[in-house]
Amino acid sequence: MRRRSFLTTAGAGGVAALTGCLGGGSDGETRTDGAGGTTAERTDTAGATTGTAGSETPELVVATYGAFVDAPSTSPGPWLKDRFESEFDATIRYETPDSEVNYYIERASRGVDIPADVYVGLDVNMLIRIDENLDSGLFAPVDGLSRRDDVKESLEFDPRGRAVPYDTGYICLVFDETFDGGGFTAPKTFDGLLEDQFAGDLLVQNPVSSATGKAFLLHTIKAKGEDGYLDYWTDLRENDVRVVEDWSTSYAAYSNGEAPMVVSYSTDQVYANESGEDLAKHQLRFLNDQGYANPEGMAMFEGTDRPEVARQFMDFVLRPEVQAEIAVRNVQYPATTTAELPESFAKYAQAPPEAVTFTYDALQANLSEWTSAWERQFVGN
Known part of the structure; x- marks a missing residue:
């Protein structure tokens, strides 16, 4: 059913290199498996929820980690889905493979179909892993976002413009x-x-x-x-x-x-x-x-046939009120300078006098x- 595949080959490390990645994903310490959606939907082998067949409404497949969607009352995913679908002529389907981004690195390295449009929950370590294991990148540079300049410059971690930060710890x-x-x-x-x-x-x-x-x-x-x-x-x-x-x-x-x-x-x-x-x-x-600083980002998969919907979703995530909601539900800081944080969050969350981090280039090299x-x-x- 899905639309495209990556005709890439594995880099020098290849798929075998992925077996050495501890925890399957970026960390494995707070993320749990799960998927959003209703009981009328079914779960596929990647942990996705699949909507009704034959729908003419564009469907955006958002890949992410389980904890982003598995607690409807507190996770950001279900709230984002409901809010986005209420405003845009599109539906969201979440996909939460156990091995997180490694699942897509492996598929891309084998030239297998990538059944997703956007990835949410990308960090610099994942990005380095992608670039070390694939000759061609997994994600496309993102342009055309009206709120892109709202992101704090200190949180940018992708020199190629693929990953757009949306929160940070x-x-x-x-x-x-x-x-x-x-x-x-x-x-x-x-x-x-x-x-x-x-x-x-x-x-x-x-x-x-x-x-x-x-x-x-x-x-x-x-x-x-x-x-x-x-x-x-x-x-x-x-x-x-x-x-x-x-x-x-x-x-x-x-x-x-x-x-x-x-x-x-x-x-x-x-x-x-x-x-x-x-x-x-x-x-x-x-x-x-x-x-x-440990920022998380979102990125658009190369070859998606829903690029405009993907950009709509990414721009939506950067809205001030959406940034605030994600921050509260993820208990993390927003990535933008325009987020409208509730008083309780602003009272108890603390930002450091100075945020420090290493650049992508320094981390990739060292x-x-x-x-x-x-x-x-x-x-x-």
Whole structure:
């Protein structure tokens, strides 16, 4: 039924390289499988919901991760679908393959049909993976968006203009000031984490398998340089830092009082407030007055026969009120300068004094070696 296929061949790494990608997708730590749609629809092998056959209304197939759609009352996907369909002469069908973007990389490398028009949830690590495994890109450069200039320049992560940021998280420390009888305060700097008084107090995620862990590793490289970050991690290990596999495991340990500090997101208090939790247990610290930015983007698949509908959808996502709704539901910051955030979000979410990140070019050239060197030194010893 679907319309086109990629006549690309695998790059030097080929499909075999994908088997080494941990977690299947970008991270695998907070995303769950699922699909939007009604009970009258059926699910295909990619986790998609398929609408009624024979409909003349244009159908836009939006590929994304499961958590974007699987909780209708809180996930952005169902709300976006209802709102978009109420305004435009088109329907949305979500597709949520278990392996996320790897599913499409593999299909493209084999010249198999790509049954989607837009991808939502793309990050710079995914983009690098695509470019390393495919001779031809999976996504097309996007032009003609009326709200494209509303996106914060600091969040742009694709030099070829394929990925359009739509939200971002800022990585920081979350700490519990009630720990051990009260009065606990996280250090203000990376060097402060090495002090004896914080021995065993920090939970971080494995940068090889976790997006938050990778962001924290990259922030240490920003702070200590390529020549100094491994020595810094040696010092962290000597101060009994605890490295766990993923964010959910580390945050559960933190919530259970196993340690007073965890690497997490600067929107932590938004969720804590909505859940009625004690905000004293959800204090934030931006080390060196910085937070590492992890933007998510959307992109249009090459060869889609719905390019105009795809652009309508992407422009729609960048609307101020839509940006605000996505931010609230995803508990992330909007990507644009025009979002109309509700007072509660603005009160409890915190942006860092300075956002830091690495460019696509720097990550493409160095990320694999940086993480491999960390793994050899930190895990191998």
